[in-house]
Amino acid sequence: MLHILRHSPGSETRFASCLRGLGPQQSLLLLEDAVYGLLPRSRTLASLQILPGSVRLYAMEADILARGIALDDLPERVKLIDYPAMVQLCIYHSKVVSW
Amino acid sequence: MKSLLIISRHPPARLAAREALDLALAAAAFGVPTAVLFMDDGVLQLLKGQDATQINRKSLAANLQALPLFGVEEIMVCQHSMGERGLGGAQCLLDARPVESAEIAALLDHYDQVVTL
Amino acid sequence: MTVITVDGRSIALDKEGFLVDLGDWSEQVAVELAQAEGITLGDEHLEVIHALRRFYAEYQLSPAMRPLVKYIGQQLGPEKGTSLHLLRLFPGSSAKIASKIAGLPKPDNCL
Numbered sequence: 451m452l453h454i455l456r457h458s459p460g461s462e463t464r465f466a467s468c469l470r471g472l473g474p475q476q477s478l479l480l481l482e483d484a485v486y487g488l489l490p491r492s493r494t495l496a497s498l499q500i501l502p503g504s505v506r507l508y509a510m511e512a513d514i515l516a517r518g519i520a521l522d523d524l525p526e527r528v529k530l531i532d533y534p535a536m537v538q539l540c541i542y543h544s545k546v547v548s549w
Numbered sequence: 550m551k552s553l554l555i556i557s558r559h560p561p562a563r564l565a566a567r568e569a570l571d572l573a574l575a576a577a578a579f580g581v582p583t584a585v586l587f588m589d590d591g592v593l594q595l596l597k598g599q600d601a602t603q604i605n606r607k608s609l610a611a612n613l614q615a616l617p618l619f620g621v622e623e624i625m626v627c628q629h630s631m632g633e634r635g636l637g638g639a640q641c642l643l644d645a646r647p648v649e650s651a652e653i654a655a656l657l658d659h660y661d662q663v664v665t666l
Numbered sequence: 667m668t669v670i671t672v673d674g675r676s677i678a679l680d681k682e683g684f685l686v687d688l689g690d691w692s693e694q695v696a697v698e699l700a701q702a703e704g705i706t707l708g709d710e711h712l713e714v715i716h717a718l719r720r721f722y723a724e725y726q727l728s729p730a731m732r733p734l735v736k737y738i739g740q741q742l743g744p745e746k747g748t749s750l751h752l753l754r755l756f757p758g759s760s761a762k763i764a765s766k767i768a769g770l771p772k773p774d775n776c777l
Contacts, residue, residue, distance in 0.1 A: 458560050489636070492635040495635070516603040517560070517596065578730055611724065611727075612727055
């Protein structure tokens, strides 16, 4: 299952809710303002990092660059993708949940 | 003339961030003593190194830097909101004055009108 | 839409006389645009025009009168950063006319 987040973790509760609903073998894709969850030293980054190693984390590179988040500060487990790769991810997963 | 405090609370890609900036520029153009406070996700507007062309947007960051030229001299940023997001003053593209949570009540009291966007 | 010819190139203007393609701008084009406003460009005009283009590159905004006056003062010295100086060079709506000659986009708001 692919979970997609596109809202900032700071503005409401769906970021946290998504993390609660995320199973150990599933994938999480951060789009648009959800990439703020990757800000270094933020609480949200810490909560992403304690997700089980079997959870695959993806983030849209263009959204990260647009918002001034430095790529070299990102944890290694986050895979940066472009738009065609996003389409691939959505096709690959049998179910997509957009929060 | 009555003074105005605009509290900008949303990240730069959200329309509300643009609206807060337009309101500040418009008010200042009419000679209203105007201040802006970046709070909550609004502090993300101040991050250095933004490249809005990546998502085909106009750069809000470039426009923000024109605030002093348009007559908005009082620019503040909520320190608590910065801390929550792991941000420090060095990452700020504007020379914004950090304000403590305890100061915010006084600010709301000080300005004649307060608009939150 | 109208089309002017500068150095054998056709350049499209919108109905208010702003460049359709901002990449078309050159000093020669500026001279033509100014003429349409009844202004003969001199060095004093050109330094304002170039400052305006820097303003746009930096802030991605077409300035209104007040910020323009302030910016010209910072860039070209306080004696030039006055509305009188700008009004003398670009009579009427100085900021708008100068923006047009500088090849900036039509301001998308009234600020």
